[in-house]
Amino acid sequence: MKKITLKITINGRKHTLRIDPNLRLLDLLRDELRLTGTKEGCGIGECGACTVILDGRAVNACLILAGQCNGREVVTIEGLTGKDDLHPLQQAFIDHGAVQCGFCTPGMIMSAAALLDQNPTPTEEDIREAISGNLCRCTGYTQIVEAIQAVADDN
Amino acid sequence: MKKPKFNEINKGVRKVDGLGLAVGQSRFTDDYEMPGMLHAKLLRSPYAHARIKAIRTGKARALPGVVAVFTYKDVDRIPITTAGQGYPEPSPYDEFILDNKVRFVGDKVALVAAETVEIAEEALKLIEVDYEVLPAVLDPRKAMQANAPIIHDEKDCYIDIPVPYEPEKNRVARVDASVGDVKEGVKQAAMTVEDEFENQTASHSALEPHCALSWLDDNGRLVIISTTQVPFHARRIVSRALKIPVRRIRIIKPRLGGGFGGKQEILLEPYVGLITLRTGRPVKMRLTRREVFISARVRHNMITKVQVAAKKDGELTAIDLYALSNTGPYGTHGLTVASNVGTRTLPMFKCPNLHFSSDVVYTNLSVSGAYRGYGGTQGILATAIAMDDLAERLGMDPMDFYLKNVIRGGTEVPILKELGEGPVIGQPHIGSCELAACIKAGAEAIGWKKKRGRPGGGRFRRGMGMSIMMQGSSIPYIDMASAFIKINDDGSFNLLMGATEIGQGSDTVLAQIAAEVLTVATDKIIVYSSDTDLTPFDVGAYASSTTYLSGMAVKDAAEKVKRQILEVGAHLLQAPMARVHLSKGRVIGPDKKSVTLQQIGTHALYEEDQFQISASASRISHESPPPFAAHFVEVEVDRATGKVRILEYVQAVDCGTLINPVLARGQALGALINGISYALVERYIYSSRGECLNPNYGYYNIFCTRDIPKITTIFVPSYEPTGPFGAKSVGEICISGPLPAISNAIYDAVDVRLHRTPFTPDKVLEAVQARERG
Numbered sequence: 052m053k054k055i056t057l058k059i060t061i062n063g064r065k066h067t068l069r070i071d072p073n074l075r076l077l078d079l080l081r082d083e084l085r086l087t088g089t090k091e092g093c094g095i096g097e098c099g100a101c102t103v104i105l106d107g108r109a110v111n112a113c114l115i116l117a118g119q120c121n122g123r124e125v126v127t128i129e130g131l132t133g134k135d136d137l138h139p140l141q142q143a144f145i146d147h148g149a150v151q152c153g154f155c156t157p158g159m160i161m162s163a164a165a166l167l168d169q170n171p172t173p174t175e176e177d178i179r180e181a182i183s184g185n186l187c188r189c190t191g192y193t194q195i196v197e198a199i200q201a202v203a204d205d206n
Numbered sequence: 207m208k209k210p211k212f213n214e215i216n217k218g219v220r221k222v223d224g225l226g227l228a229v230g231q232s233r234f235t236d237d238y239e240m241p242g243m244l245h246a247k248l249l250r251s252p253y254a255h256a257r258i259k260a261i262r263t264g265k266a267r268a269l270p271g272v273v274a275v276f277t278y279k280d281v282d283r284i285p286i287t288t289a290g291q292g293y294p295e296p297s298p299y300d301e302f303i304l305d306n307k308v309r310f311v312g313d314k315v316a317l318v319a320a321e322t323v324e325i326a327e328e329a330l331k332l333i334e335v336d337y338e339v340l341p342a343v344l345d346p347r348k349a350m351q352a353n354a355p356i357i358h359d360e361k362d363c364y365i366d367i368p369v370p371y372e373p374e375k376n377r378v379a380r381v382d383a384s385v386g387d388v389k390e391g392v393k394q395a396a397m398t399v400e401d402e403f404e405n406q407t408a409s410h411s412a413l414e415p416h417c418a419l420s421w422l423d424d425n426g427r428l429v430i431i432s433t434t435q436v437p438f439h440a441r442r443i444v445s446r447a448l449k450i451p452v453r454r455i456r457i458i459k460p461r462l463g464g465g466f467g468g469k470q471e472i473l474l475e476p477y478v479g480l481i482t483l484r485t486g487r488p489v490k491m492r493l494t495r496r497e498v499f500i501s502a503r504v505r506h507n508m509i510t511k512v513q514v515a516a517k518k519d520g521e522l523t524a525i526d527l528y529a530l531s532n533t534g535p536y537g538t539h540g541l542t543v544a545s546n547v548g549t550r551t552l553p554m555f556k557c558p559n560l561h562f563s564s565d566v567v568y569t570n571l572s573v574s575g576a577y578r579g580y581g582g583t584q585g586i587l588a589t590a591i592a593m594d595d596l597a598e599r600l601g602m603d604p605m606d607f608y609l610k611n612v613i614r615g616g617t618e619v620p621i622l623k624e625l626g627e628g629p630v631i632g633q634p635h636i637g638s639c640e641l642a643a644c645i646k647a648g649a650e651a652i653g654w655k656k657k658r659g660r661p662g663g664g665r666f667r668r669g670m671g672m673s674i675m676m677q678g679s680s681i682p683y684i685d686m687a688s689a690f691i692k693i694n695d696d697g698s699f700n701l702l703m704g705a706t707e708i709g710q711g712s713d714t715v716l717a718q719i720a721a722e723v724l725t726v727a728t729d730k731i732i733v734y735s736s737d738t739d740l741t742p743f744d745v746g747a748y749a750s751s752t753t754y755l756s757g758m759a760v761k762d763a764a765e766k767v768k769r770q771i772l773e774v775g776a777h778l779l780q781a782p783m784a785r786v787h788l789s790k791g792r793v794i795g796p797d798k799k800s801v802t803l804q805q806i807g808t809h810a811l812y813e814e815d816q817f818q819i820s821a822s823a824s825r826i827s828h829e830s831p832p833p834f835a836a837h838f839v840e841v842e843v844d845r846a847t848g849k850v851r852i853l854e855y856v857q858a859v860d861c862g863t864l865i866n867p868v869l870a871r872g873q874a875l876g877a878l879i880n881g882i883s884y885a886l887v888e889r890y891i892y893s894s895r896g897e898c899l900n901p902n903y904g905y906y907n908i909f910c911t912r913d914i915p916k917i918t919t920i921f922v923p924s925y926e927p928t929g930p931f932g933a934k935s936v937g938e939i940c941i942s943g944p945l946p947a948i949s950n951a952i953y954d955a956v957d958v959r960l961h962r963t964p965f966t967p968d969k970v971l972e973a974v975q976a977r978e979r980g
């Protein structure tokens with residue numbers, strides 16, 4: 052298959068890459084760039100474990116071709132952490148017991164981060180809606196909603 | 207009750223692995239790769255039951271990028287069980303890594319290793335198989351009929367323990383246990399209720415799909431990183447399946463994305479091991495979500511029959527419980543899940559006449575295995591609905607009925623002698639039990655007495671329901687856990703243990719236990735767990751054993767280390783041993799002079815009579831103290847659509863001392879939501895040919911944030927004298943309550959009893975309409 056050229060900004064870094072046209076954004080991140088914080092739980096857009104932020108919006112990286120991201124900006128869980136500080140959501144997830152196995156956590160946090168970027172003071176309903184595409188089998192969700200709420204309350 | 211004071215336990219210490227997980231840095235199995243790594247895929251059967259007449263792999267082998275193809279002809283025929291239990295397993299050796307027969311849609315036919323996943327998938331399409339399609343058993347009720355097709359007609363399957371195993375009748379196991387005389391009990395009763403129930407098959411749905419990666423280390427040993435709840439059992443089973451000695455295998459469990467019993471099964475390790483041994487190359491195998499649904503394990507579907515009898519005043523006189531368990535085509539956990547239907551149900555009652563029996567049968571449906579709740583879920587479904595019915599017929603509030611009949615602490619439980627998995631030494635008894643307190647606390651919190659029996663009128667009716675449940679903590683005399691602790695020169699400690707963190711928080715809870723004994727902060731304990739080369743043995747994460755049993759091993763190891771610390775401290779302080787003590791990370795002498803752990807560590811490692819302060823300890827359990835819980839739910843039923851909405855849920859739990867209240871709440875909540883989701887929406891849909899038609903989250907359906915009702919979790923004060931600092935288990939118990947509690951609440955709302963799960967709108971509507979028609 053003929054490769055295509057992709058110009059993409061990931062976590063603030065510009066990349067120019069030659070890729071297969073059918074490469075998923077998820078594979079670009081995990082396999083090519085070794086950004087393995089983004090997880091694959093289903094591969095068909097049903098679990099949210101692969102959530103990243105594309106131009107400010109939370110998307111499922113398993114459903115998007117890397118080629119569709121030409122000239123665009125992607126933030127993954129690795130890009131959320133500052134040099135010294137955790138993102139407030141990361142800290143809140145740890146503090147509120149919102150992390151059990153942690154497999155859903157990066158996706159959850161990215162969905163929540165996209166929400167808070169757009170709406171810094173969401174209601175509990177808004178929070179539930181924003182992460183309704185992110186499945187978690189461990190926590191029962193309550194602690195996750197509490198963690199996001201705590202960050203929202205600080206805003 | 208004594209209320210000891212603690213420093214590091216009974217505190218919501220942050221998860222020791224939380225930081226790496228929250229920033230996405232912690233590595234799960236699929237996050238590892240090796241240079242030159244191959245990818246493996248299994249060809250799966252399209253038929254529920256068939257014999258492979260011919261299989262041709264030439265075209266697949268010829269595909270560029272394909273490195274190896276294996277069929278049953280290429281592997282040794284060794285019967286195994288994938289159950290991931292202790293040795294000898296109470297499950298039959300009835301599976302082969304590759305066989306000339308397939309027994310369910312999704313069963314393995316051939317194995318391919320290729321340079322990429324895509325090539326491996328392409329190669330699967332090129333394998334030509336001629337099947338002789340056989341009639342299949344797709345209904346457990348028909349499995350033992352005289353004309354039923356025999357699923358294991360091969361001669362080489364067997365079970366390694368002395369229990370009945372009759373594959374020629376499609377019967378995997380039988381259980382029969384009783385105390386007293388049920389017939390006599392029924393005679394004494396004023397009221398008897400008999401009923402039949404059925405629970406559906408279900409997927410664990412851990413977010414991380416099963417994955418394994420293997421390679422040969424510098425000495426040619428086989429190393430496997432895998433998503434396993436049981437690294438040591440995985441090593442033993444790989445050794446058997448591949449005929450290589452245990453000493454040539456190392457299993458490492460990295461971070462693991464949820465198990466719930468589904469990763470107790472050894473599903474991938476033998477395949478990657480086989481490829482690596484034959485090709486010398488690293489290989490990764492990862493199930494797709496679809497493969498998890500169709501080929502990994504599920505909860506046992508059971509048809510349960512129960513008879514409960516009581517005197518006029520509500521005193522129970524007899525319980526007779528029977529379970530027909532559908533274990534699918536392989537008998538993994540068949541016997542033990544079935545016996546736990548009784549073990550996790552009957553001991554709760556003071557009733558003198560108890561009988562439990564079960565038949566476990568093969569079918570050509572999904573392979574059942576361990577699933578959080580482990581039989582308790584099925585047993586409580588039947589008994590808690592029947593008792594609700596019985597209480598009503600006696601004119602009693604079910605809460606009062608339970609308070610009259612449930613055991614209190616310090617009770618002997620003779621039925622456990624009959625039903626135990628291992629040898630029972632002495633009279634089995636239950637130490638701590640605050641079940642009655644759970645019932646009272648839960649009822650109070652939800653307003654039970656005020657709200658029950660007031661459905662209101664019109665389209666939307668409200669109802670209240672309750673259930674009670676128990677689990678265990680480890681398998682007595684069978685499970686073993688061990689731990690090793692050593693000091694470092696800065697006064698920190700390494701804690702090495704076989705116990706298996708799968709998301710439940712065992713690394714944290716066990717570090718807290720060590721920290722409590724050694725009087726340091728939990729972050730001074732560096733945890734490394736579940737690596738068969740580097741950590742001592744532990745059976746792994748199942749049977750709700752970790753906090754209780756691994757906790758005792760860690761506590762013992764820490765006590766031994768503490769003694770060595772005191773010896774060195776006493777020497778440094780020039781004080782007699784009897785006059786020094788350890789407090790807040792210092793050994794303090796009689797004159798209040800003290801030395802720090804750092805000084806002690808440094809002294810022991812560098813300064814004088816050097817030695818490594820360290821100790822290991824192992825423990826078996828002598829009993830399996832049950833946690834208890836009472837669940838209360840308020841529902842709203844839409845009579846027009848049959849939709850059931852949970853308005854409020856209250857669970858009150860007795861799990862002994864909470865080593866970590868935040869993590870314990872997480873276990874209780876996670877199990878509860880899984881249980882509610884199972885009760886209302888989750889299900890497998892099979893075609894008439896036995897194929898699962900909904901192998902994805904979208905159509906299988908698990909709860910998301912939109913579905914979560916208001917929940918209150920109450921931990922009643924309790925102390926288990928045999929547990930570490932008074933703790934018992936909390937991981938599984940709360941999954942079992944929702945089925946019967948919700949069914950009972952639906953009854954309170956719309957006067958119909960639902961016997962088949964899940965309680966989807968179609969079933970509720972049908973029942974409501976049938977009742978209206980009279």
Ligand code: FES
Binds near residue numbers: 095098
């Ligand atoms: S992996 Fe993308 S939504 Fe599940």
Ligand code: FES
Binds near residue numbers: 150153154186709
């Ligand atoms: S923490 Fe395990 S899936 Fe969410």
